[in-house]
Every structure is written in C-alpha cells, then in structure tokens.
C-alpha cells in the first residue's frame with residue numbers, strides 16, 4: 001500500500017523540515033535563507049503504519065509573480081505529476097501570498113489529490129494565517145508545525161483513507177486479525193470543552209520562584225476573576241482567566257504550594273513540607289508545572305516531584321525559572337535538555353520552557369505549553385488507527401520469541417484518556433519484555449503526536 005506524496009509550496013514554508021520529519025533522517029538541507037539550490041529529492045517516509053514515498057520540491061528561488069516561469073514551474077509540475085497526493089504547504093505566520101496563489105492554481109489544474117496545510121502553526125500562532133488559507137479554495141487547512149511535530153496525527157488521518165484507497169486499487173490483501181475490531185472511523189476526538197477551570201499545580205523546591213510566578217500571572221492577567229493579586233497570596237488555590245498569547249482567556253485554577261507553605265503555621269523542615277505539599281498539589285492537578293531554579297536545576301527534590309507527577313499520570317510541563325539572570329543561555333539550554341533526558345527519561349518529550357517569573361518573559365510560552373500538554377493528555381486515537389499502526393510497528397520490529405515461542409500481539413485499543421492508556425491483547429502477556437513495551441510507548445508518542453504524555457500500556461492475555 002504504497003503511494004507518493006509531493007510536498008509543494010513556495011520557498012521557506014517548511015517543506016524540507018517536514019520532509020526530514022517524515023523520512024526520519026537528516027537528508028534534506030534546512031536553511032533559513034530561501035534560495036539554497038537543490039533539486040527534487042525523494043525519500044522513504046514513515047508515518048504511523050503508513051509507508052510511502054515523499055518528494056520534496058524545496059530549494060527554488062524566491063518567487064515573484066512574474067518569475068514563476070521556467071525552472072520553478074517545471075519542477076513543481078514534475079513533482080505534481082509524479083505524485084498521487086500533493087501536500088500544499090503555506091506559512092501560517094505569513095498568511096497567503098501572491099506566490100501561494102500561483103501554486104494553488106497549478107495544483108487545482110494538475111494535481112490528483114491536494115491536502116492543504118498551514119505550517120508553522122504551533123501553539124495557535126498561525127490561526128489568522130490558517131483562516132486566510134481557506135481563501136485558496138482547497139478545503140480546510142490542516143494546522144501543522146513541521147518543526148515541532150504538531151498536527152502530524154492529523155496529517156496521518158488525512159492520508160490514511162487515501163492510502164487505503166490505493167491499497168484497494170492495488171488489491172493489497174492486508175492480513176486478517178483473528179479478533180473483531182471496533183472499526184470506528186472517526187478522527188482523533190478533539191479535546192472536549194471544559195465545564196470547569198483547568199486545574200494547574202505549580203510545584204518546585206522552596207525559592208524556585210513559585211510565588212513570584214503566580215503573582216506575575218495574576219498581574220498580567222487582564223481578566224482577573226479572583227480576588228486581587230497580593231491579597232491572594234495566602235490562598236491555596238486561585239481561579240483566574242489566564243490570557244494566552246492569542247488573547248484567549250483560559251479559566252485556570254492554580255494550586256499554589258507556596259501559599260500553602262505560608263499558611264501552615266507549624267515550622268516544619270522545608271524539604272519535607274514542600275514534598276507533601278507537592279503531593280497534594282499533584283493529586284489535585286490536571287497539568288503539573290514543575291518549576292526549576294536555573295541556577296540549581298534538577299535537584300533531588302525536583303526529580304522526585306516530577307517523577308511523582310508522571311506516576312500519578314499527570315500532564316507535566318517543566319519550566320526553568322530565573323532565566324533573566326542566565327548569561328550563557330544557549331549553552332545552558334543545551335545542558336538543561338541533556339540533563340532532562342538523562343534524569344527524567346520517563347518524561348521524554350515533555351516541554352521544557354524557560355521563563356522569568358520576575359520579568360514575565362516566557363509566560364506566553366508557558367501558557368501554550370500548558371494548553372498543549374492538556375490537549376495531549378486528553379487525546380484519543382481510534383481503534384482502527386491503532387491497529388494499522390500496531391501492524392506497522394510489528395513489521396518494523398517483531399516481538400521477541402522467549403524460549404522459542406513468538407509472542408503474538410493480536411490487537412490494540414485505547415482504554416482511557418487523561419492520561420492516554422492503551423491495551424494490547426496478546427499471547428503470553430507476562431513475557432513481553434519491558435524494552436518492547438517501551439518501543440511501543442515511544443512509537444505512540446511519536447506517531448500520534450503525544451510528546452511527553454504519561455502513556456500507559458497494558459498487555460492482556462485472552463481467555
């Protein structure tokens with residue numbers, strides 16, 4: 001069930017970046033400057049259980065209205081003719097440009113199937129541009145962030161039915177599963193609208209800056225619903241409409257462990273107290289913000305609370321505070337990322353945000369990270385998608401055969417959300433090694449766009 005996908009669009013919209021993500025190797029060149037000369041390139045792409053050929057038309061000189069002759073047009077047309085499906089990419093941050101219109105025209109006339117994508121739309125940043133893209137008359141644009149891996153599961157959902165069509169035409173006999181699978185074909189279910197404020201806990205060692213952060217959120221908050229900032233400091237939780245980067249006010253109930261500490265009159269050892277505070281806060285929260293002090297990050301206490309949040313199945317965002325006093329930021333960030341991966345592998349892919357609670361810098365990014373973590377935490381993948389994915393995963397890397405008996409993974413379904421939990425029905429569930437479960441969990445995170453989610457996976461036998 002193979003098909004060819006062409007990535008089409010004007011220079012600098014992110015085609016190479018997406019190509020790299022789909023091919024999984026750094027084959028194509030990525031450059032900030034448009035006009036790096038390249039030709040069509042092909043790669044073997046993988047997206048969940050889909051295997052296909054991807055063609056990148058990147059590397060053309062910047063187009064102006066009247067220069068879209070010659071090489072540019074020929075190259076694009078060649079790619080379009082070779083492809084079964086074209087992914088037409090526009091830049092959601094820039095909006096629709098005259099060059100985009102010329103490409104849209106070529107595609108409308110020539111392409112067999114077109115999927116429209118508004119790229120660079122991470123964290124809702126490209127909403128206006130994405131809306132503008134409707135005007136191209138190529139249907140609803142898929143919101144994509146090639147760079148951050150957002151919208152990849154939506155791309156999968158868009159390609160999957162097409163891939164199935166090609167498979168049928170090719171008379172491809174997909175292997176039968178011996179169990180009836182619930183073939184609901186709805187897309188990934190969107191996050192339900194909240195009836196109550198999003199529950200957020202800010203946890204971290206004493207002096208990490210929790211009080212300062214919460215005060216800053218309240219100060220910046222243009223639609224304050226709770227009591228006034230400054231008066232709220234002794235409260236255990238406070239409700240506020242935290243206005244995000246796009247001006248969207250999100251009702252949040254923020255659990256304030258620093259406030260709790262101040263409220264507890266008894267003078268306990270700080271560490272002990274902050275851990276038990278943290279515990280309560282984590283249990284209350286949907287999203288846990290682990291606040292680190294940039295000067296002394298990933299201390300024992302930080303690791304304990306982050307691990308606890310993961311074990312409790314909470315969506316986790318790691319925020320590194322006091323970034324304003326950091327001098328060597330680039331190097332420090334690299335170090336932080338390395339420490340994060342090494343010390344908290346269970347939170348792989350969870351966002352690491354730098355902030356300054358004091359100046360308020362980075363708070364927008366924190367807001368976006370919280371929303372995104374929450375969205376991923378609520379993600380639901382259909383049984384049909386999961387089973388196509390599972391067979392791809394088994395093909396790429398078959399389960400082991402302990403004592404010569406091959407473990408059979410029969411089918412898979414999502415049993416719960418918040419956090420996402422999956423059940424795999426298999427033979428010898430107790431013999432599936434930890435490493436194979438990890439392979440599946442990491443694959444789920446990657447292929448269904450659930451970075452950092454505390455995914456649960458259960459192996460079950462059949463009676």
Ligand code: GDP
Pocket residue numbers: 010011012013014015016017018029030031032058059119120121122144145146147148
């Ligand atoms: P192409 O050659 O025109 O396909 O574009 P590239 O893949 O070379 O990307 C152009 C620039 O956009 C590079 O600096 C990328 O890092 C950046 N870019 C690509 N995808 C995204 C995205 O999803 N978000 C953001 N913010 N930047 C992106």
Ligand code: GDP
Pocket residue numbers: 204205206207208209210211212213258321322323324325355356357358359
């Ligand atoms: P908490 O114990 O976690 O609530 O920490 P506080 O909010 O009381 O902050 C501890 C100390 O760190 C105070 O002296 C703050 O002024 C300082 N602080 C907090 N956030 C920042 C920041 O972003 N930058 C700098 N330079 N100092 C900060």
